[in-house]
Amino acid sequence: MEDVSSLVAPLPQAFFEGATLDVARALIGKTLARKTARGLTAGIIVEVEAYAGAMDPASHAYRALTPRNRSMFGPPGRAYVYLSYGMHCCINIVTEREGEAAAVLVRALEPAYGLALMRERRGASIGDRDLCRGPGRLCQALDITREQDGADLTVGPGMDGVEDGLWVAETGDWAMDAPIAASPRIGITRAVDWPWRFYVAGNRYVSGRPAR
DNA sequence: GCAATGATGCACT
């Protein structure tokens, strides 16, 4: 494993409280990290989708606050994790100020740390490209479940004994000049034309059809 | 390579 010194400092809450579309673009190239008793896993965010609240008919928070979407209404920098299609978890990062329901869905990571542990969770025959390519897959690789719903991503792993952590950090020497492209969001049936999906153009870890 | 499909839990009508 490489040097992880830059990885242990979580981004502050101020990073997440801006306009959702801005935060979504800014999250591209950051690292999503997860520490459990089994070890550290982390990947570079290469694909996200923005979901707003009352004005976005594709959002889980389009209607009223419910037990499921509660985290989207909370303070920025928290996780919103939900169960999709009865079997996969997906993680969002909450944006905007508390009371304003909005979040960014993390759709794909370029695996960076703990690939062996990811493969234990995902399956021994899974290639690097498919470890974290897709919102359900990356949650399985990082062991993100609904237990992490509402988790504060700005706390970080701490200096010493914290066994369980989930946070977002700067990425060390990742090529930040990678071009960010936009497209409609995937897998939705409303607001299908809004270009609120952002991804690294040409990156092989992006989900869906080959990026153009 | 691609499209079609079943699995499966739960929020919501």
Place this chain on the structure above:
DNA sequence: GTGCATCATTGCG
């Protein structure tokens, strides 16, 4: 009962 912010597998080229 219906509809998902999905994925792995199958069958075909």
